[in-house]
Amino acid sequence: MTTMAQPIEYRGKVIDFPPADPKDADIPDEELHEHLFAPSTDRTRRLKGRCRWKHASAGEFVEKGTRAGIERMRLITESHKESRGKPEVIRRALQLAAVLTKGTVVVQQDEFIIGYHAEDPNMFPLYPELSYMNVKDYLQSDYSPQPAAEAEEINNYWRPYSLQSKCEKYFDPIDLTRMYQVSTMEAPSFAHGYNSIVPPYETVLEDGLLKRIELAEGHIRDAKAEMSKQPWDGTKGLDWISKIDNWEAMVIADKAVIIWAKRHARLCKIVAENFETDPARKEELFEMAEISRRVPAEPCKGLKDAFQVKWYTYLLCHGIERYASGYAHKEDKVLWPYYQASVTNKSFQPMTHADAVEMVEMERLKISEHGAGQSRGYREIFPGSNDLFIFTIGGTNRDGSDGCNDMTDAILEGARNIRTTEPSMVFRYSKKNRVKTLYHVFECIRDGLGYPSIKHDEIGTEQMKYYAQFSLNGNGATDEEAHDWANVLCMSPGLVGRRKTQKTRSEGGGSIFPGKILEITLTNGYDWSYSDMQLGPETGYAEDFETFEQLWDAFKKQYAYGISLVIRAKDVSRYMEGNYLQLPFVSSIDDGCMELGREACSLSEQPNGWHNPITTVVGGNSLVAIKKLIYDDKKYTMKQLMEALKVNWEGFEQMQKDFKNAPKWGNDDEYADAVIKRYYEEIIGGEMRKVTNYSGGPVMPVGQAVGLYMEVGSRTGPTPDGRYGGEAADDGGISPYFGTDKKGPTAVLKSVSKVQENQKANLLNQRLSVPMMRSKHGFDIWHAYMNTWHDLNIDHVQFNVVSTAEMKAAQKDPEKHQDLIVRVAGFSARFVDLPTYGQNTIIARTEQQFGAEDFEFLNLELN
Amino acid sequence: MATCEGCAFFFRVPEGEEDFEPGKADCVTEHKDQKGKYWLSKPVFEKTETCQNFRKRS
Numbered sequence: 001m002t003t004m005a006q007p008i009e010y011r012g013k014v015i016d017f018p019p020a021d022p023k024d025a026d027i028p029d030e031e032l033h034e035h036l037f038a039p040s041t042d043r044t045r046r047l048k049g050r051c052r053w054k055h056a057s058a059g060e061f062v063e064k065g066t067r068a069g070i071e072r073m074r075l076i077t078e079s080h081k082e083s084r085g086k087p088e089v090i091r092r093a094l095q096l097a098a099v100l101t102k103g104t105v106v107v108q109q110d111e112f113i114i115g116y117h118a119e120d121p122n123m124f125p126l127y128p129e130l131s132y133m134n135v136k137d138y139l140q141s142d143y144s145p146q147p148a149a150e151a152e153e154i155n156n157y158w159r160p161y162s163l164q165s166k167c168e169k170y171f172d173p174i175d176l177t178r179m180y181q182v183s184t185m186e187a188p189s190f191a192h193g194y195n196s197i198v199p200p201y202e203t204v205l206e207d208g209l210l211k212r213i214e215l216a217e218g219h220i221r222d223a224k225a226e227m228s229k230q231p232w233d234g235t236k237g238l239d240w241i242s243k244i245d246n247w248e249a250m251v252i253a254d255k256a257v258i259i260w261a262k263r264h265a266r267l268c269k270i271v272a273e274n275f276e277t278d279p280a281r282k283e284e285l286f287e288m289a290e291i292s293r294r295v296p297a298e299p300c301k302g303l304k305d306a307f308q309v310k311w312y313t314y315l316l317c318h319g320i321e322r323y324a325s326g327y328a329h330k331e332d333k334v335l336w337p338y339y340q341a342s343v344t345n346k347s348f349q350p351m352t353h354a355d356a357v358e359m360v361e362m363e364r365l366k367i368s369e370h371g372a373g374q375s376r377g378y379r380e381i382f383p384g385s386n387d388l389f390i391f392t393i394g395g396t397n398r399d400g401s402d403g404c405n406d407m408t409d410a411i412l413e414g415a416r417n418i419r420t421t422e423p424s425m426v427f428r429y430s431k432k433n434r435v436k437t438l439y440h441v442f443e444c445i446r447d448g449l450g451y452p453s454i455k456h457d458e459i460g461t462e463q464m465k466y467y468a469q470f471s472l473n474g475n476g477a478t479d480e481e482a483h484d485w486a487n488v489l490c491m492s493p494g495l496v497g498r499r500k501t502q503k504t505r506s507e508g509g510g511s512i513f514p515g516k517i518l519e520i521t522l523t524n525g526y527d528w529s530y531s532d533m534q535l536g537p538e539t540g541y542a543e544d545f546e547t548f549e550q551l552w553d554a555f556k557k558q559y560a561y562g563i564s565l566v567i568r569a570k571d572v573s574r575y576m577e578g579n580y581l582q583l584p585f586v587s588s589i590d591d592g593c594m595e596l597g598r599e600a601c602s603l604s605e606q607p608n609g610w611h612n613p614i615t616t617v618v619g620g621n622s623l624v625a626i627k628k629l630i631y632d633d634k635k636y637t638m639k640q641l642m643e644a645l646k647v648n649w650e651g652f653e654q655m656q657k658d659f660k661n662a663p664k665w666g667n668d669d670e671y672a673d674a675v676i677k678r679y680y681e682e683i684i685g686g687e688m689r690k691v692t693n694y695s696g697g698p699v700m701p702v703g704q705a706v707g708l709y710m711e712v713g714s715r716t717g718p719t720p721d722g723r724y725g726g727e728a729a730d731d732g733g734i735s736p737y738f739g740t741d742k743k744g745p746t747a748v749l750k751s752v753s754k755v756q757e758n759q760k761a762n763l764l765n766q767r768l769s770v771p772m773m774r775s776k777h778g779f780d781i782w783h784a785y786m787n788t789w790h791d792l793n794i795d796h797v798q799f800n801v802v803s804t805a806e807m808k809a810a811q812k813d814p815e816k817h818q819d820l821i822v823r824v825a826g827f828s829a830r831f832v833d834l835p836t837y838g839q840n841t842i843i844a845r846t847e848q849q850f851g852a853e854d855f856e857f858l859n860l861e862l863n
Numbered sequence: 864m865a866t867c868e869g870c871a872f873f874f875r876v877p878e879g880e881e882d883f884e885p886g887k888a889d890c891v892t893e894h895k896d897q898k899g900k901y902w903l904s905k906p907v908f909e910k911t912e913t914c915q916n917f918r919k920r921s
Binding site: 065102104 | 874881882891894898902903904
């Protein structure tokens with residue numbers, strides 16, 4: 001029997017919490033999530049049953065047979081050798097064309113949305129042009145491409161041409177070694193190859209590629225005419241050379257994409273005519289062939305077209321032209337015109353709303369079997385998932401009206417039905433959003449998916465306007481365009497649409513770890529607990545800091561050193577990306593690149609600089625404890641603290657308790673919150689924003705965690721917040737450290753709302769009571785909570801609604817809990833795929849119980 | 864020497880296709896594993912030497 005929430009006396013009445021669905025009462029707490037899978041059709045049930053998951057756990061792929069393919073590596077290498085002497089951007093286009101026209105195309109049983117990025121659906125490609133270390137990592141593993149000797153030869157061939165080699169020489173080897181520790185700073189992107197992008201899907205769907213080719217060819221003709229004008233002016237005329245090369249590369253890329261799509265069309269037809277025996281499936285294969293023959297060459301006309309073209313574009317931008325994580329787009333807005341054509345007006349590819357929901361479920365399963373080819377380090381920091389796939393819905397339209405529509409609802413319904421960890425989604429919360437859609441959002445959260453995560457619509461929109469002022473070509477987002485944003489990855493908003501979108505993670509992304517930085521600040525920049533080396537500048541020893549301000553200033557110097565170094569690494573990468581890792585296909589579908597003859601990585605119209613502080617609250621709580629117990633109350637000396645930390649508190653148990661019990665973030669505690677507000681605004685954001693990146697704007701903090709709160713926690717020694725060495729760090733950018741927020745859910749909101757200055761985004765994890773959320777009052781409580789959160793001007797919040805009983809049952813019997821999903825940080829994961837260390841961090845999070853005081857603060861009406 | 868031309872999986876690229884070349888074809892093979900069936904297509908030419916998947920055209 002399920003547990004019910006205890007009655008609460010509130011405003012003179014006793015409020016009971018019976019389950020909203022009476023059937024819940026018969027389901028034991030320990031198995032709730034196994035009763036929630038409800039695919040809309042037999043087909044999506046089958047597709048989920050046979051999904052080729054690419055999840056990793058503790059760095060290992062969960063499914064046997066998953067491994068790297070060699071085809072992409074081989075084809076780009078052949079092309080690179082054959083194209084010597086040609087302009088670099090043309091060579092990049094020819095490499096893409098080689099993969100698309102000579103590589104294998106795949107169609108699988110039952111699927112309607114087709115396309116894959118490797119030679120077999122159990123494989124994923126590698127990218128030796130990015131990072132030789134990453135490929136080497138695979139060569140040494142069970143997932144090596146075969147034949148391994150050929151793969152090794154290819155990797156050695158690319159080594160001097162790789163992004164990694166081109167960037168490394170501009171850094172002091174000491175700085176590089178410090179970054180490679182991944183304990184105070186993330187390793188540079190040129191070494192790990194991790195990347196993200198926001199593809200301008202709209203141009204492909206709305207224009208079709210034949211139109212893009214026509215545009216580029218027109219620009220080439222005009223450019224040549226300009227160059228022929230007399231009298232010749234070399235100060236201007238030579239600019240046309242790179243533009244002509246870029247446009248020519250775009251044409252090569254787009255023509256190859258059209259061929260690739262038509263190869264899929266031929267494959268569907270051949271399978272229908274020669275292999276398939278089921279008449280209904282034969283007919284469907286012919287329909288699939290018709291779609292891929294027509295699009296993306298031509299504009300999309302219906303919802304089936306749109307899903308297919310979106311998927312092709314995704315594969316090209318995220319897996320074939322270059323690796324990129326993410327799934328950034330505003331999906332309901334992109335698909336809405338095609339939903340209207342097919343579902344509302346039935347003018348093309350007529351279907352019902354239920355059919356649209358099935359399309360959503362099928363798309364989610366395509367994402368679920370997409371393989372990313374990340375390095376082992378990155379597989380470890382996304383435990384229980386295969387990569388970060390996150391799209392955005394909801395919010396507001398350009399005119400400020402509610403952005404929710406029936407496609408938004410279909411997306412939420414499909415996600416709730418099919419229960420996959422990927423893709424995650426973001427809902428932009430505005431008070432203009434219709435209640436019908438908000439209820440679907442709530443249902444996904446209540447059913448424990450961990451998504452949508454919620455972002456504040458107005459904060460994101462204002463942020464787009466703010467960054468626009470720094471645009472180097474004076475063409476940042478207009479006030480209307482500022483409404484068109486989606487999260488680039490887990491947390492940071494970026495523009496979506498036909499131009500001005502982010503094309504590479506060197507613009508924004510990457511991590512810095514304040515918790516570890518605080519640790520080394522106490523020891524003159526030296527890391528005694530993990531790497532045994534100097535990780536930062538020499539800023540003095542804790543025992544010599546006579547005042548809290550001296551410690552504060554030392555920390556600030558350590559942090560500033562790290563920030564400048566990591567942003568420099570990204571900008572050097574950006575320079576090289578523009579010169580050697582061009583993206584001709586992405587360029588061709590961006591209106592800005594097309595108009596200006598610029599390459600996608602080089603052109604920046606809308607700055608979006610950010611970096612991710614992770615483990616921030618461990619650092620903040622440590623500063624609070626030091627200030628309180630050493631400098632204010634003088635209960636202990638710094639010398640005593642350092643002695644205790646060096647032995648991991650052993651023999652100093654009472655002292656550890658005192659530091660553990662010092663005021664903590666997330667309790668609306670005036671003392672703690674004052675220090676931490678200053679810490680976030682003056683150092684975490686204040687120091688970061690002093691840095692200007694490639695695009696000309698300030699770099700701002702996007703606090704979050706991914707799985708790095710575990711990874712870096714394990715590399716961080718004991719800290720003055722009372723934490724033992726090696727324990728996980730805080731699980732979100734601004735989330736209270738697990739188990740230390742003891743004053744209820746609204747106290748957390750009050751603390752978090754105090755940090756307002758110099759922040760781009762901050763992840764807030766909350767775990768809500770299952771019985772309360774599943775009760776008949778669940779939606780009203782959540783809705784009131786969300787409106788209060790909105791009024792407090794908080795950027796983000798996301799929820800786990802999963803019981804400790806069910807998580808512990810899954811630890812004992814994982815086979816029976818395959819559908820148990822939890823929110824880790826910016827992504828959701830199958831609980832049973834998490835390592836035990838990670839599982840325990842989810843269990844340890846405070847399960848917030850709403851009380852009468854919370855209801856009062858939320859001004860909740862309950863009947 | 865046997866070539867792809869005689870294989871049951873050899874499907875000529877029709878004239879008029881953007882990637883048409885004389886003698887070029889799609890090599891389409893069916894595969895099955897514990898997850899189900901899937902089909903792969905790779906470009907080949909009629910004079911390409913046969914591979915282990917060769918099945919004589921009936």
